[in-house]
Amino acid sequence: MRLVSRPGPWKRGPVLAAAALLLGLLLLLHTWITDRGGLGSLVETFLPWFGLCVPVLLLAALWRRSASAVIALLLPVAVWLNLFGGLLGDKSHAGGDLTVAEHNVGDANPDPAGTARALAASGADVLALVELTEQARGTYERELAKAYPYHTVQGTVGLWSTLPLSDTRPVDTEAGGPLGATRPAAEKLPDNRALRTTVATDRGPLAVYVAHLGSVRLMPGRGFWTESRDRSARALATALAAERNERVVLLGDLNGTTDDRALDGITSRLRSAQTEAGNGFGFTWPATFPVARIDQILVRGVRPDSSRVLPATGSDHLPVAAGLSW
Numbered sequence: 001m002r003l004v005s006r007p008g009p010w011k012r013g014p015v016l017a018a019a020a021l022l023l024g025l026l027l028l029l030h031t032w033i034t035d036r037g038g039l040g041s042l043v044e045t046f047l048p049w050f051g052l053c054v055p056v057l058l059l060a061a062l063w064r065r066s067a068s069a070v071i072a073l074l075l076p077v078a079v080w081l082n083l084f085g086g087l088l089g090d091k092s093h094a095g096g097d098l099t100v101a102e103h104n105v106g107d108a109n110p111d112p113a114g115t116a117r118a119l120a121a122s123g124a125d126v127l128a129l130v131e132l133t134e135q136a137r138g139t140y141e142r143e144l145a146k147a148y149p150y151h152t153v154q155g156t157v158g159l160w161s162t163l164p165l166s167d168t169r170p171v172d173t174e175a176g177g178p179l180g181a182t183r184p185a186a187e188k189l190p191d192n193r194a195l196r197t198t199v200a201t202d203r204g205p206l207a208v209y210v211a212h213l214g215s216v217r218l219m220p221g222r223g224f225w226t227e228s229r230d231r232s233a234r235a236l237a238t239a240l241a242a243e244r245n246e247r248v249v250l251l252g253d254l255n256g257t258t259d260d261r262a263l264d265g266i267t268s269r270l271r272s273a274q275t276e277a278g279n280g281f282g283f284t285w286p287a288t289f290p291v292a293r294i295d296q297i298l299v300r301g302v303r304p305d306s307s308r309v310l311p312a313t314g315s316d317h318l319p320v321a322a323g324l325s326w
Contacts, residue, residue, distance in 0.1 A: 013066025020057050023050065024075030027083065031261060038216070038224025044259045045292055048087075048281060051080045090279040092306035096323025098201060102128040102251035102295055104212065105136070106315035112136040115313040116143030122310055124321055126199055127160040128251035130212035131315075155192020157210045157252075161199055168197040171239050173211065173232035194236060194252070198245070203326045206302070207245035211236055211252035229255045230262045237265025247301035249324070253317065254296050270298035273322035278307035284318040297322045 026033075026043075027050060033040045054076055061069035101124035105115055116139065119127055127148065129140060137153060140160075144151065148160035154170040171194035194211040213236065214228025233254070240248065250270055256263050258272050274282040274293060283290030290309075295317055297307065302324045310319040 011068070013061055013064040013069040016057060016061050016064060016066055016069035017072040020061075020069055020072035021075060023053050023057070024072075024079050026050065027076055027079040035261065036223075038226045041216070041226050041256065041260050041262050042224040044261060045257050045294075047257075047259050048080075048084050049291065051076075051084070054080070084281075087275065087278070087281055092277050092279055092308070092323075094305070095325055096305040097203060097325045098126065098206070098302075099124045099321060099323050100126045100128070100208075100249055100251060100297060101310065101319060101321040102130070102210075102253075102297060103310075103313070103319035104131045104253040104295060104315060104317035105129050105140070105313070106317065107131050107133045107136075108316075109136065109314040111314035112139040113143050115315060116140050118311065118313050119319060120144055120147040122319070122321055125162045126208060126249075126251075128157070128208075128210040129160070130157045130193075130210065130253050132156045132158055152195065152197060154195040157193060157195055157212055159195065159197055159208060159210050159251075164200040165197045166200065168195065170194065171196050171209065171211070171236065173213065173235045193232065194239075196239065196243075204247070205245060207243055207248045209236070209240070209248070209250045209252070211250065211254065213253070213255045216255050226256075226262060233262050234265060237269070240266060240269050245301075247326075248299065249302065250296065250298040252296060253294060255294050257292055257294060258296065258298075266298065270300050271304075273297040273299055273304035273307040273324070274320075276307070277304035277322065282307065282309050282320065284309060284320060286316050287312045287318050288316075290318060295320050299324065302326060 030043055033043055058073055101122055109115055144160045150165045151160040152168045170192045173194045196209050199206045199208050213232040216229050217225045219225045258267050282293050284293050284295040297320055304322050305325050306323040308321055310321055312318055
């Protein structure tokens with residue numbers, strides 16, 4: 001009778017070791033993934049969550065007693081920490097000359113009055129609201145009038161401020177071309193989804209943009225549909241490139257994370273307040289169980305001192321706020 005020896009720890013679990021290496025390469029080379037069918041954008045939207053594969057693979061490697069799989073896991077761990085490790089600590093600090101906030105209030109929000117009161121209580125000096133409907137607009141204007149003497153609404157986006165506003169105008173986020181047949185039947189975008197205004201501060205003028213980029217959808221036969229979002233992102237990037245004010249703040253629901261390549265034209269010009277002064281990932285959507293931060297506060301020429309996610313309202317998004325200083 002011939003004895004069959006078990007493979008040693010370095011030869012066990014080759015499939016687990018290969019899976020660990022593939023995970024590391026996915027995180028390392030995610031920009032190489034094709035964006036055909038929106039695949040690249042979809043992966044980058046949920047990129048931080050791929051880190052959850054590491055403990056699963058580690059448990060499997062320990063169960064199999066596979067030394068090779070454990071060593072292979074060092075690659076995805078190192079890459080994930082390089083990408084997202086900086087978000088794990090609290091980088092906020094006291095101070096700030098101005099507090100700004102942004103909220104997608106939701107077109108199906110059942111309690112716009114309560115939402116407005118909660119946002120006014122946040123103490124924000126400048127408050128941007130997107131996805132405003134004609135039916136709810138009057139409610140927000142009434143509830144916010146006492147706290148914010150200055151405001152402007154352009155289409156479905158608006159800005160409320162404790163400081164004077166000037167040079168307010170809509171921003172054409174459909175400048176990338178007509179929607180035509182590329183828009184799904186269910187996608188009905190209003191004409192105005194972005195604005196630009198100047199806030200008069202004690203430290204000088206601050207250019208503030210409010211934007212709600214086009215929607216993204218998982219569509220049968222077409223994959224992750226991002227054409228509307230990508231087009232409006234390019235148009236907004238063009239407007240930001242032409243902005244002459246050195247101090248700029250962008251507040252909005254960009255329907256994408258700062259890792260998404262579709263927003264490169266924007267994120268290459270502005271910095272994320274959450275990345276620089278936040279605590280954790282700051283996920284904002286969906287409100288019941290947030291898995292992605294698509295509501296953004298991006299800046300240029302000012303310094304984020306703090307960034308936080310505010311308590312839930314009647315919307316399916318969570319509001320965000322940031323303290324800024326000169």
